[in-house]
């Protein structure tokens with residue numbers, strides 16, 4: 001059902017011409033893939049974010065919060081309802097604590113923390129996307145993850161604002177309560193607890209992690225790891241062993257550098273990437289008896 005005229009009017013009243021219709025989401029995803037958003041708003045502040053969510057809930061408009069679009073495959077048909085692109089980017093340091101608005105880039109939090117001699121977030125220096133997206137999926141790398149640093153997240157739900165503690169967020173491997181109950185709560189801001197450290201040592205560690213990524217991961221338009229690592233193994237190793245590196249469907253390719261990275265090498269559409277993921281899943285199942293589970297989320301109309 002299209003967005004009602006009452007809902008459009010409420011969005012226009014709150015945000016004026018900033019509300020866009022049929023905005024191509026390929027402009028806002030790391031893989032440069034995705035059809036249009038029925039309605040689209042770039043939220044510049046936590047206030048915008050909360051107000052847009054409240055209007056969507058009040059008028060029964062499906063709501064999708066888009067961070068960096070670095071862990072989702074948006075369908076070619078796009079997303080119906082309201083897509084709110086999170087650009088709330090405030091960041092405050094207080095001793096060893098960091099209060100980040102949810103649209104701030106995870107990489108910039110890592111870099112700025114290191115500059116201030118704060119330890120415990122260097123692992124995040126190569127993770128694209130926003131802090132809100134990182135909390136949602138419990139992003140992690142190099143032995144660290146969001147579960148290890150989050151004190152609390154302030155969220156808004158249809159019932160109002162709430163503060164969720166680290167325990168409330170119920171983090172699991174690449175998951176949190178927010179991911180298991182999607183689109184019920186919008187993360188507004190997050191408090192991180194870091195530790196005092198030596199900026200030179202931390203910077204060296206950050207550069208080491210970035211070097212490792214440059215050596216092992218392909219550059220270009222990608223959604224990062226397609227599949228979760230199955231217990232005791234690596235999805236990339238299995239896809240490589242199945243002989244699939246370099247395989248293409250349409251404009252989508254399994255990277256020749258890393259089997260779990262799928263690239264948009266031309267004009268890939270979402271159905272190319274999905275078909276390639278299905279092919280990899282089938283081959284790995286048939287050859288090794290392992291069922292790969294998607295790490296990325298399929299969003300929109302399929």
Ligand SMILES: Cc1cc2nc3c(=O)[nH]c(=O)nc-3n(C[C@H](O)[C@H](O)[C@H](O)COP(=O)(O)OP(=O)(O)OC[C@H]3O[C@@H](n4cnc5c(N)ncnc54)[C@H](O)[C@@H]3O)c2cc1C
Pocket residue numbers: 030064065066067068069070071072086102106126127128129130131132133134135136137138139140141178182185186187188222223224225297
């Ligand atoms: C090159 C590359 C490397 C990567 N490496 C890693 C890695 O090492 N480790 C890792 O864990 N991930 C990695 N990723 C995946 C991705 O960067 C992370 O999962 C990231 O945290 C996603 O954040 P995002 O803002 O892009 O979320 P999006 O992709 O925009 O959204 C993901 C989900 O989070 C929800 N969401 C986003 N913001 C909010 C909010 N404020 N409130 C409520 N829900 C929200 C969205 O609605 C969606 O359901 C990589 C991706 C790429 C492209």
